[in-house]
Amino acid sequence: MFSYILKRLLYAIPIALSVTLLSFMLVYLAPGDPLNAIAPADAPADVIAALKSAYGLDKPVPVQYGMWLSRAVQGDLGTSIASGRQVVTEVMSAVSNTLLLAGVAGFIGVLFGCVLGALAGYWHGGWIDRIATFLSVIGVSVPHYWLGLVLTIIFSIWLGWFPAMGAGPGGSSEWLWDYDHIRHLVLPAITLAVIPMGIITRTVRALVADMLEQEFVIALRARGLSNRAIFRHIAKNTAPTVLAVAGLQIGYLMGGSILVETVFAWPGTGFLLNTAIFQRDMPLLQGTILVLCMFFVGLNLIVDILQPLLDPRMGR
Amino acid sequence: MALDKWVARWLMVVPVALALHSGVHAETVARYGISMADIPLTTGQPDRGAGAYQFTGHTIYDPLIAWEANIGTRPGKLIPGLATEWKVDPKDQKKWLFTLRKGVKFHDGSDFKADAVVWNLDKVLNDKSPQFDAKQSAQVRPRIPSIVSYRKVNDYAVEITTKEIDALFPYQLPWFLISSPAQWEKVGRDWNKFASQASGTGPFKLDKLVPRERAELVKNAGYWDKSRLAQTDRVILLPIPDALTRANALLNGQVDIIETPPPDVLPQLKSSGFKLVTNVTPHVWPYHFSTQPGSPWTDIRVRKAANLAVDRSGIVALMNGLAVPAYGQLDPTSPWFGKPTFKIKYDLAAARALMAQAGYSPSKPLKAKIVIAQGGTGQMLSLPMNEYIQQSLAEIGIQVQFEVVELETLYLHWRSGAKGDINAGKGITAINLGYVTADPFYALTRFADSRYVAPNGVNWGGWSNPKVDAELDQIRTTFDVKAQDKLLAQVHQAMVDDALMLWVVHDVNPHVISPKVKGFIQAQHWFQDLTTIRM
Numbered sequence: 001m002f003s004y005i006l007k008r009l010l011y012a013i014p015i016a017l018s019v020t021l022l023s024f025m026l027v028y029l030a031p032g033d034p035l036n037a038i039a040p041a042d043a044p045a046d047v048i049a050a051l052k053s054a055y056g057l058d059k060p061v062p063v064q065y066g067m068w069l070s071r072a073v074q075g076d077l078g079t080s081i082a083s084g085r086q087v088v089t090e091v092m093s094a095v096s097n098t099l100l101l102a103g104v105a106g107f108i109g110v111l112f113g114c115v116l117g118a119l120a121g122y123w124h125g126g127w128i129d130r131i132a133t134f135l136s137v138i139g140v141s142v143p144h145y146w147l148g149l150v151l152t153i154i155f156s157i158w159l160g161w162f163p164a165m166g167a168g169p170g171g172s173s174e175w176l177w178d179y180d181h182i183r184h185l186v187l188p189a190i191t192l193a194v195i196p197m198g199i200i201t202r203t204v205r206a207l208v209a210d211m212l213e214q215e216f217v218i219a220l221r222a223r224g225l226s227n228r229a230i231f232r233h234i235a236k237n238t239a240p241t242v243l244a245v246a247g248l249q250i251g252y253l254m255g256g257s258i259l260v261e262t263v264f265a266w267p268g269t270g271f272l273l274n275t276a277i278f279q280r281d282m283p284l285l286q287g288t289i290l291v292l293c294m295f296f297v298g299l300n301l302i303v304d305i306l307q308p309l310l311d312p313r314m315g316r
Numbered sequence: 317m318a319l320d321k322w323v324a325r326w327l328m329v330v331p332v333a334l335a336l337h338s339g340v341h342a343e344t345v346a347r348y349g350i351s352m353a354d355i356p357l358t359t360g361q362p363d364r365g366a367g368a369y370q371f372t373g374h375t376i377y378d379p380l381i382a383w384e385a386n387i388g389t390r391p392g393k394l395i396p397g398l399a400t401e402w403k404v405d406p407k408d409q410k411k412w413l414f415t416l417r418k419g420v421k422f423h424d425g426s427d428f429k430a431d432a433v434v435w436n437l438d439k440v441l442n443d444k445s446p447q448f449d450a451k452q453s454a455q456v457r458p459r460i461p462s463i464v465s466y467r468k469v470n471d472y473a474v475e476i477t478t479k480e481i482d483a484l485f486p487y488q489l490p491w492f493l494i495s496s497p498a499q500w501e502k503v504g505r506d507w508n509k510f511a512s513q514a515s516g517t518g519p520f521k522l523d524k525l526v527p528r529e530r531a532e533l534v535k536n537a538g539y540w541d542k543s544r545l546a547q548t549d550r551v552i553l554l555p556i557p558d559a560l561t562r563a564n565a566l567l568n569g570q571v572d573i574i575e576t577p578p579p580d581v582l583p584q585l586k587s588s589g590f591k592l593v594t595n596v597t598p599h600v601w602p603y604h605f606s607t608q609p610g611s612p613w614t615d616i617r618v619r620k621a622a623n624l625a626v627d628r629s630g631i632v633a634l635m636n637g638l639a640v641p642a643y644g645q646l647d648p649t650s651p652w653f654g655k656p657t658f659k660i661k662y663d664l665a666a667a668r669a670l671m672a673q674a675g676y677s678p679s680k681p682l683k684a685k686i687v688i689a690q691g692g693t694g695q696m697l698s699l700p701m702n703e704y705i706q707q708s709l710a711e712i713g714i715q716v717q718f719e720v721v722e723l724e725t726l727y728l729h730w731r732s733g734a735k736g737d738i739n740a741g742k743g744i745t746a747i748n749l750g751y752v753t754a755d756p757f758y759a760l761t762r763f764a765d766s767r768y769v770a771p772n773g774v775n776w777g778g779w780s781n782p783k784v785d786a787e788l789d790q791i792r793t794t795f796d797v798k799a800q801d802k803l804l805a806q807v808h809q810a811m812v813d814d815a816l817m818l819w820v821v822h823d824v825n826p827h828v829i830s831p832k833v834k835g836f837i838q839a840q841h842w843f844q845d846l847t848t849i850r851m
Contacts, residue, residue, distance in 0.1 A: 038363060039454040041727040042762070042774050047457050050443070054450045082363075083354060084451055084508055085527055093527075149560065156568045164564035165556060167529075265556045265565070267529050275353040275528065275557075280724065 008304055012297040019293045020072075020286055024065050027277075027285055034081050034280035055081055068286060077287035082279045087287035090272065095291060097167055098261075098268030100175060102253035104189040109196030109253075110246050116197070117204025118231075124209040132201055139198025148191040148263035155187060162187050165265035188264040192257055196249035203245045207238040240307045247303035251296040343549040344851040346833065349571040353557040355531040358514045358522055359507050360495035361440065361452035365693060366752050366842035367575075367825075369491075371553050375533050375846055376423075377493035377516035380414055380433065380474075381486050385845040386544065388595050388837045391650060394486055398428060398494060398517065399474075402486060404795055409481040410464075416472040420540045423515040423522075426498035430468040435497045437466045437476075447500060449507045459491035483795045487755040490843065519546050519847045530554050533846075547835055547850040563828075566590060572830040572851070579636035579697075585828050594638065594824035595838040596647045598753040601639075601696055603686060603705075603746045603818035604763070606734035606777040611745040612682050613777070617674040618714070619815035623660050624667035625712045626705055631821050634700055638826050642819035644812040645751075646759055649840070654805030656812035660819060667712045681715040686746040687739065692723030694750030696823060702748060705820065719744055733770025734777050747776055750823070754842055756800075760807050761788055763816065777816070784810045 052058040077087035120132035156164040211234045261270035276285040356368035382397035405411035420428040438445035440453040462478040499515035514522040520533035531553045535546035556562040559578040565571045605613035628641035643660045676682045706716045753759035766780035791803045835850040
């Protein structure tokens, strides 16, 4: 097991390197200039030159990437060009907010996805199946941005049940598990949960429907096992696949949906990435991407470790 | 008195007294949804453009010369700030003597004296000084280009020397704000730490800063200008970059004021009891023509025809009323508007006649390539507005082709000038960029002075008028404000009469406020005064 985990960790290194290199290059290929984030549009040439030199932007791109990488491996992600603040501080603050949002959204998505999928699979072809399929298609198809706005209009503006933006009262993001903070979490979490819910519903539905046709289930029925006992067997057999899909989905959520976080002004990684992209804030963008990449790899690693535990055949 | 009556009276009096007492001491809070993705720099010189000065500039800090931003019924003017007076040395008109205000203290309790002014000038102009901050310098250096040297005369007097004689120099100083040297030392000479423990002399103190989330400003009860004491105990600035989210937050009661509402939500905001506040704003949305050889815009008849071909009321309607027609670089209420003979209006027949005189018609169109931005700060509704103008110009025989770029790329096009390869090499002969027109330099000089072509400045099209150059030189040596205004008006007249640009509309810097907000005054400037807000 130890060597297996070590091997998976080593795989993460080239993945992280590739991701950072790719993002670095993509940002450089994009039009615009990071200096516009810090200098007025009519800044004279000498001011621009001094800033370029101060931020190392006058060096060739490969050198810039090399410098960034050498600092990053020492745990220094540099300072944001736009704000002058430590990237690590900025990213970690955003990550904690996104972890919270993604965790709750993931929980909602997995819970409802599994329940709906199981019901649809068990009664496949029936009206429950049709409703679940309809909901899952909606969940996968509806644009986040639009859904967020619709939920805001209904539940914030018309009904006044939930706040329209922010992570806490008065814009505060110091999280407390109290009524006021939870109210801020509801709409963005539901908005973010619909995609994993849709995908997991479809996955579970297909697996359960398929399992019910399997010979071992027929054999179990023939032995006179109760529906509950049969369902436990089905759940055990579907768990590894569901876990893999759920892990991937929660990983995507960790990326912090840029649109959802922007619509709800939720101060997470998506919001941070959005700002960094618009400002061409290379250190901030690279730092955020690297941290998210590590989360994604870590999450996959956890899934890879859990899967053999749930299904010993996978470890062989 | 019977005991039961006595008790009853007290039972009535006590709650009332308590309520009144708590009312006296209840903190008033104004929550302001700002359109930026982050709180502008809090170290002294805000980043994110002119609009950021109202948030973390003139709230926490003061300039030597301030701008009158607490009046909305007329354009403001220069007023004393941390300097009670300023005058030019009659023997050497490059030298300005500033008399400093006595008894002013920074928020950290240290005294404001001449050393602090010199220290702050070093902070942004002297890269050898320990307090030099490249970021602050980048923000303010382009705005104080005239300063060449400075020195302390005594504890309450500072002398600043300009590169050349420049009578308009005072207009540069509202941009330059004074941070506390003592506080910088106290936080370990670290501007990043200073940002969250800022100290200036302004009407508000920074109480809390959560990057990208909020800044809380509290009233500075010991502010030196008693006429400008903050009317609200606390102002919370909340960055909400998405316009629709800002509007939703206002409708939901999470904020009390928002800037730049989305035009299509305005009817809903108004019908919900919120108040739209707009005013004349120093901003113009033009097409800046190239007058270089080979440009189709070298012919004044074509430039004038373009100005006459656009129905500006249609653009205003497109903006849901969040704009006013432009009749020149400046609004007619400006003291520098003058009396141009070329009247900008919508007159299709006159426009077609001018085009015919120039040898063009819809069947034999003039072709022009114009670089525009997809959107961004100051660009209003860039694409729909440009498409509207494209159609308008087509009606008089001007076939416009757009080169659509990101705003940052547009700045590169702008800084390069019309002659630059990035423009001339692509056949670009006009640029569409929203301009701030807050002071004589920003509104007129930088576009009208033939010596300010790239790389020296942003006279993008290379417009050259010897008479205007002479007037600008005269302005630089005219220290009487009335005479200055007259000369500036002449420069503006010349710009309009020569149709230097196609002027379309001015922004009105819209804000929407909750009925709870009183005393919100929108100045005719990008600088706003948040001290007037009452809740």
